Amino acid sequence: MSIIQQIRDKAAWLVFGVIALSLLGFLLMDAFVGRGGRGLFGGNSTTIGTVNGEKLDYVEFQKRVQMAEEQYQQSGYPMNEMMRQNVQEQVWNQFIEENVLQEQYGKLGLSVTPKELDDILFGANPPQDLRQQFTNEQGVYDANAAKAAIANLRKQKDNPLAENFNNVYLPALVDARLREKYASLLGNSYYIPKWMMEKMNADNNQMASMSFVGIPYATISDSAAEVKVSDSDIESYINKRKEEFKQEPSRSIAYVVFSAAPTAADTAATRQGLENLRNDFLASNDPAAFLTRNNSDIPYFDAYVLKSKLQVPNADTIRSLADGSVYGPYLDGGSYVLAKMIGKRSIPDSVKCRHILVSTQANTDSVAKLRIDSIAAAIKGGADFASLASKYSEDPGSKDKGGEYEFSSQQFGNLAKEFAETIFYGTTGEKKVVKTSFGYHYIEVLNQKNIELGYKVAYLSRAILPSVETENTASGAANQFSGESRSAKAFEDNITKRKLNKLIASDVKPNDVMVPGLGASRQLVRWMNEAKVGDVSEPINIDDKYVVALLTEANKEGVISAAKARPQVEFVIRNQKKAELIRKKIGNANTLEAIAAANQQTVLRSDSVRFNSPFIPNVGQEPKVIGAAFNKDNKAKISAPVAGNSGVFVIKVDNVSAMPDAGINLDEQRKAMMNQLRQMGGFRSMEALRKSAVVKDDRAKFF
Structure with a gap:
């Protein structure tokens, strides 16, 4: 009955709490960031990196990574190479943020006092994991029970969970609260005055009509000597925009x-290997030993699987097998499999039960047996089961709940076999004493739901290997x-x-x-x-x-080379050169008609250019041209040539008018914009802090 034992010995609330706080930390981190060991032999330094001179030691980094990996594994996450890299990145980013934020906390005088930490743990809004574990039957958080459990845990100095609680769980709570305070301070520093919203609304409601001539860049060939882009042109361009062209190593x-x-021959050999074992598998009376002896990739699962849960290839064929029959070999992914039907029986999908445990770890076997028999006799004589469970059961996971548990059929394999068979194979109302590796249980089956046929199948599986x-x-x-x-x-x-x-x-x-x-x-x-x-x-x-x-x-690390930047910027620089040639060709022409005639273009008109949209109908995205359309100077005369996205434009504004505001509530709009700024504040501040930090990352030397 391993689930009960985990609740008993491993303080599951703490394990899942640490994971929850880690995930909360990453979520809070997102509000700010928006969006082994070779080095030990390569030199004397064990510093894996620094942030503003603060060193992170290899051993400390590995300790953090290992702890995070264990937390994820206990929560059921697979620890593959990709997951390991993600964990390492999370730990590294946390180290950076801890250092840059701690400096800010100090400057601002932010802290979490012991009294405040007590309020976090035992106040009106405790961490979710504590709330779930210590909520009483009335649905109220029992702060006293939580205090008692934590006090007991802290007494266990040699318990790794106690160390985890003090060194991971509590610091995570403190860090989360400090981040909340910092984010709140930043968020409440944003303000948008009313006049600004009025001005923005007035601008966004403007509409212009204009006449224009557009001279496409395509009128000049890319192969023209005057528009050739050299490496020095690219270097000059990116040196003026270094922030845009930074690169990591x-x-x-x-x-x-x-x-x-594996080749076709390897595949055939794997199949034949199972064919050769088929008769022995048929004759075997001990499927568990047979699978172990023949190195099956799928271990024996000594339980029944409901018809609706039997999700394997050829499931219908396997379900139709007679007891003791074998089907296969058949392909299952990258393996060949033989399936042997061990037996069938009706079982429930879920069970509600209650039990009282007298532990053989805390008592001698004879004392435990005598006590459980006395409890069974008392209940048969009319004693209240829940009261006796509360008083005598040594399973802390259920004693305060009248000894009650609910299990699904998928949890069968996680329970002690004798306990599982009693509640799943027994009948509703049945009561009996059962012994497991944990001690003696007095069990009552309260309810069984969704009973259907279950199948016990042994799978002899061999991966197809080269x-x-x-x-x-x-x-x-x-x-x-x-x-x-x-x-x-x-x-x-x-x-x-x-x-x-x-x-x-x-x-x-x-x-x-x-x-x-x-x-x-x-x-x-x-x-x-x-x-x-x-x-x-x-x-x-x-x-x-x-x-x-x-x-x-x-x-x-630094600014990318001209060769690497060329695919990104060559066309931009080429268009800049083309724009200059087009400007020279336009010269001093002072009418749109003259410019159009000289460049084999026509004068076009747009009557619905909006200030809040960069789009010109039948032209495309041209924000610079839109900006020029609302320049009053361009109403009296034609504009200077504007180098846009697709060509060079010359415009003449015919009219600028105001559109109705459609009843926009400026106060609501102002509040929404301020909320948006507050939400972005953490990200922008963290981005600025990281950019200003001096970070040296030497992890690659160690892994």
């Missing part, structure tokens, strides 16, 4: 893959290619010669564990971090393939 590779995935021959063939081909491709030129030549498929992975960060197209591949990233441009790797085994890579690019 990253590296890029070209690579080829040699598959070591043979030694398949592995050796792939490994040999990769080694031969790598050995003959020790330079960039040889790498490219051999790809062409062997007609291999060259793949690209760009902008891989030093701390990444995933390479696009390859999945979890930290070993390859480590090689990339140490290699020089032009280096070719030895074969690297990643899942069911061998990879040989060529490092093609290594980008340092």
Whole structure:
């Protein structure tokens, strides 16, 4: 009965509470951010990074990561490579934010006093996990029960959960409250005056009519010498906009893959292996031992699965098997499986029961048996079950609830076998004494719901794996290619010669564990971090393939190079040069008709240009032209040439008028805008604090 034991020994409320607070921390972090161990042998330093001179030690970082991973695992999250990277990023970001925010807390005098912490734990609005665990039968939070449980936990100095409570749970509560205070201070500093809303509303209700000539950039060929874009042009452009063109350290590779995935022969061999075991499986009387002895990938589940919950391939065929019959081998994903029907019986989908536990861990077996028999006799004689449970049961998870529990059939395997069989296989109203590894239970089955046929099935499963021959063939081909491709030129030549498929992975960060197209591949990233441009790797085994890579690019932190920026900015700079040529061609012309005639264009008109929309009908998005349409100077004469998104425009404003405001409530609009600013305030402040912080990230040296 492991669930009861977890409640008993592991303080589940604390485990889930820490997870909840961690998630809350990340949510609060979002309000601000919007949006192993090689280094130990590479030098004496164990500093994994610094923020404004504050060091984070490798051991401390790993301790935080391990604790976070355990919390996620206890909550049922799979701890794969991607999840591990996410956890490491979360811990690293928390470290950065702790440091930059602590400085702000100090400047502002923000703190959480012991009295305030008590109010957080035991006041009117306790953490959700405490509220759930310590709410009484009347639905009221029992602060005294929570105090008693926490006081008891704090006495257990050698209990890891006590350490977790003091070092993780409470600091998380304090940090969450400090973030709330800081966000509140920022949010309440925003103010929009009434006159500003009135001005914005008046501007947004303006509409202009105008005549214009647009000279598209396409009238000048991209190949014209005057509009050629040099590297120096790009460098000049990005140097004026360094914030827009910052880059993190990253590296890029070209690579080829040699598959070591199972072949058709490997697949056939796996199937035949199960075929050879079919008769032995049929004859076996101990399915659990047989599966263990034959290394089944699916362990034996000694329980019945309801018809509606039997979600496996060929489920209908398996359900129709006679007891003792075997079906298969059949494919299930990347495995072949034999299914043996062990038995069928009707079972409920959910059960409500109650029990009284006398522990054999706190009492001798004979004392526990004598006490449970006395309790059973008292109840049969008319004593109140709930009262006796409250007084004598040694299961703290249920004693204050009259000993009651509700379980679904899916929890069968999490309970002690004897306990589970009693409540699921028994009948409503049945009462009996049962012994489990926890002690003696007096159990009553109160209710069973949704009874249907259940099936106990043993699955002998074998994954389809590559043979030694398949592995050796792939490994040999990769080694031969790598050995003959020790330079960039040889790498490219051999790809062409062997007609291999060259793949690209760009902008891989030093701390990444995933390479696009390859999945979890930290070993390859480590090689990339140490290699020089032009280096070719030895074969690297990643899942069911061998990879040989060529490092093609290594980008340092700072402003991106002209070559890398060219795809982003070349057309912008080219259009700037075209705009200058068009301006010169327009010259001193002072009428739209003259400009149109000189450039083989026509004079166009737009009668519904809105100040609050950058769109010109039949032209497109042109915010600069829209701005010029509401410039009073352009009503008396034609405008200066305006370099827009699609070309150069010259306009003449015919009229500007005001549209009705459609009954807009300016006070409500003002409040909505202030709320939006408050919501963005945390993000913008955190972004500014992170930008101003001096952060050094050396994690890549350790992982």
